[in-house]
Amino acid sequence: MSRRLPPLNAVRAFEAAARCGNFTRAAQELCVTQGAVSRHVGALEDWLKVRLFERTARGIALTPQGQVYYAAVRGGLEQIEHGTLQVQRSPDERRLRIKLPPTFAIRWLMPRLARFHAKHPDIDVQITTSHQRADFDRDDVDVSIHSESVPPQGAACRRLFGETLLPVCAPGLLETGPRLRVPDDLAQHVLLCSMNRPKDWPAWLKAAGARGVDGNSGLKFENAALAYQAAADQLGVIVALLPFVRDDLAAGRLIEPFGVRVRTPGAYWIATRAAGTEQPQRVQAFEEWILAEAAQDGGD
Incomplete structure (x- = not known):
């Protein structure tokens, strides 16, 4: 039995116009003229015998129908788009696609x-x-790493390590700048x-x-990796995450002026496709490796 479908180009034009809110932006998206979009919508309305838009001096608005x-x-x-992406994906058993925050990549994973x-x-x-956490239904990703206070839903997640805050700075900052003996001394330094x-x-x-330090003052950067570099360049003091500076502290590239470390509710997680989905061998290998690395690093 043949399907009774409306003209599909007209359907695309209608969907774009409804989503964009006017014919002009829909035409730009579809790379056609505004008149073409209007004609497609009119043809669809004639085919359906239903008025889809109200035309007013201010533009267009969807009718209840x-x-x-x-x-x-x-x-x-959306289902057609999702199915198309699924078909277009050509599995490459050698390629492991990882999505993760830039600071985690630079400060922890790359070394x-x-x-x-x-x-x-x-x-x-x-x-x-x-x-942004990966959407495994849409993103071309095998593994996602992200920071959240609770395990994200809809994916298979394993905890890597928690978040422990501590101020650190370059040794040279204390040689040329004000002292840092007690936390209140931070009022004399630039916070990163x-x-x-x-x-x-x-x-x-x-x-x-x-109590005498404004925690909202100082230099703010687009991502923490830049703030860590600024600390290394003696621009000020950064409140760091312990896993990201453990090696620098051990090597003396950064120092911890105080003995106060604060745990947050947050943690870093590794996520793969939903539980019950068989993971490719490359994903299993990476997950086993990174969990072992996190444990060897001391966990939290």
């Missing part, structure tokens, strides 16, 4: 990645950085932090009992 039809069309097109490559030289690692972690300084200062 249009809202119902838009919900159905949008869902159908250790050579060990993974030495153990698994047949796996090609592809890294993309983002503060990431715009993605604005609560770290206030949380540490409160726990340390430093």
Whole structure:
């Protein structure tokens, strides 16, 4: 039995116009003229024998019938898009695609990645950085690493390590700048932090009992990796995460002026596709390796 479907180009034009809110932006998205979008929508309305849009001096608005039809069309097109992406993906058993925050990549993973490559030289690692957790249904990703206070839902997650805050700075900063003997001395220094972690300084200062220091002042960077570099360059003091500076503290590149370390509710997690999904061997190998590295690093 043949399907009774409306003109599909007209359906695309209608969906774009409804989503964009006007014919002009829909035309730009579809790379056609505004008149073409209007004609497609008109043809669809004639085919359905239903008015989909109200035309007013201010633009267009969906009619009640249009809202119902838009919900159905949008869902159908999203399923087609998802199916298309699934078909287009050509599994490459050698390539491991990892999505993770930039600071985690620079400060923790990169110094250790050579060990993974030495153990698994047949796996090609592809890294993309983002503060957004991966959507395994849409992103071309095998593994996601991210920071959250609770395990994320909808994926198979394992905890790597928790978040422990501590102020650190370059040794040279104390040779040329004001002293740092007690937490209140931080008022005489520049505080460094990431715009993605604005609560770290206030949380540490409160726990340390430093009442004369403004935790919202100082230099703020787009990501923490830049703030760590600024600390190494003696621009100020950063409230760091212990796993990201453990090696620098051991080597003397950074120092910890106080003995106050503060645990946060947050933790770093490694996530793969939903539980019950059989993981490729390359994913299993990376997960086993990074969990062992995190445990060897001291966990929290």
